[in-house]
Amino acid sequence: MEPTMPTDEHDSLLVTVVEDDRLLREMLQQVITVWGFRVQTASSGEEGLEVLCLRPAPILLTDLVMPGKGGVWLVREVRKRFPETIALVLTGQHESEPAIECLNAGALRYLLKPPCLHDLRNALNVAAELVNLRRERASYQEDLERTVRRQTQRIRRLSLSGIKSLNIALEARDPYTSGHSQRVRRYSLALGKALGLERRTLRKLALAACLHDIGKVAIAESILNKPGRLTVDEHRTIQRHPVLGEKILRPIIRNREVLGAIRGHHERMDGKGYPDGLSGEQIPLLARIISVADCFDAVTTIRPYRGALSLSETAALLNELAGSQLDPHIVAAWLKLIKGAVDAAPGPREAFREALTAPTGRP
Numbered sequence: 001m002e003p004t005m006p007t008d009e010h011d012s013l014l015v016t017v018v019e020d021d022r023l024l025r026e027m028l029q030q031v032i033t034v035w036g037f038r039v040q041t042a043s044s045g046e047e048g049l050e051v052l053c054l055r056p057a058p059i060l061l062t063d064l065v066m067p068g069k070g071g072v073w074l075v076r077e078v079r080k081r082f083p084e085t086i087a088l089v090l091t092g093q094h095e096s097e098p099a100i101e102c103l104n105a106g107a108l109r110y111l112l113k114p115p116c117l118h119d120l121r122n123a124l125n126v127a128a129e130l131v132n133l134r135r136e137r138a139s140y141q142e143d144l145e146r147t148v149r150r151q152t153q154r155i156r157r158l159s160l161s162g163i164k165s166l167n168i169a170l171e172a173r174d175p176y177t178s179g180h181s182q183r184v185r186r187y188s189l190a191l192g193k194a195l196g197l198e199r200r201t202l203r204k205l206a207l208a209a210c211l212h213d214i215g216k217v218a219i220a221e222s223i224l225n226k227p228g229r230l231t232v233d234e235h236r237t238i239q240r241h242p243v244l245g246e247k248i249l250r251p252i253i254r255n256r257e258v259l260g261a262i263r264g265h266h267e268r269m270d271g272k273g274y275p276d277g278l279s280g281e282q283i284p285l286l287a288r289i290i291s292v293a294d295c296f297d298a299v300t301t302i303r304p305y306r307g308a309l310s311l312s313e314t315a316a317l318l319n320e321l322a323g324s325q326l327d328p329h330i331v332a333a334w335l336k337l338i339k340g341a342v343d344a345a346p347g348p349r350e351a352f353r354e355a356l357t358a359p360t361g362r363p
């Protein structure tokens with residue numbers, strides 16, 4: 001077999017030669033180097049292991065019988081610690097049993113002493129081929145995994161942007177809810193910042209707030225936009241939207257905080273909410289924030305069955321709901337924010353909304 005070893009110092013394979021006979025060791029070092037390999041040497045099994053621990057090498061060429069722990073021990077240790085290392089064993093004519101033991105321990109081949117240089121070169125080239133094949137396979141595997149990861153992320157991004165568009169289109173069909181998710185996103189972000197949430201959490205909050213009502217895409221429009229009072233069954237149907245939202249998004253968004261916030265945005269502090277009847281801090285923080293933002297937007301928006309509340313009425317209502325429906329700390333933070341915004345832009349509610357939401361861009 002033709003030598004396959006590259007001659008470049010950095011690319012050539014490193015061979016660990018372990019041989020107690022100094023002359024043979026030096027001879028092996030010289031010829032193996034001439035064949036294009038790099039060589040490190042040791043004179044016993046123990047020293048061989050030390051050398052390998054300091055500088056792992058893909059090929060081991062070891063004598064079998066040496067003072068101290070011999071070649072069988074070394075092959076076993078090396079296979080245990082460096083399973084990728086390929087071991088070749090040098091044996092005397094009468095050492096067939098330990099040689100077979102070495103093969104059983106994972107050595108690739110054994111060569112009789114004194115070694116025939118042609119056979120030795122062949123064995124080293126086969127070992128080198130194996131090492132290169134393993135490296136190629138590993139790099140191919142890495143490339144493949146990287147590509148799959150990239151494509152999966154791309155598919156997720158595309159699916160998510162499709163769902164966001166669907167949500168916007170759904171809201172746009174109803175003048176009363178048009179822009180609701182974007183306003184809830186902005187209010188939630190303003191709140192999250194006021195509460196000192198870190199950037200990564202703000203990003204999750206923004207995503208959850210934007211998609212909190214996405215489950216409504218699975219509910220009939222005749223129920224969603226019904227002008228009059230809802231029947232008990234219709235009410236139950238609408239109450240399924242947090243669970244439906246989580247279900248729709250689970251294949252695309254794997255983050256539990258985002259999914260938990262969507263599922264929990266209609267839970268109440270007193271445990272009377274839905275879908276799980278969680279109470280107090282059992283309700284995820286992001287869900288509690290979205291609840292306040294959602295509630296604020298709902299009462300300050302004109303609906304078919306009522307007009308919008310004024311700001312002072314809204315503040316009074318939020319205070320009333322704090323503790324039973326809404327988290328009182330978050331309501332307090334929101335009322336503080338409202339106060340600042342009202343002072344900055346006294347006047348009609350729309351101007352107030354602009355003042356409140358304008359400075360909060362992407363988290």
Ligand SMILES: [Fe+2]
Binds near residue numbers: 213
């Ligand atoms: Fe909702």
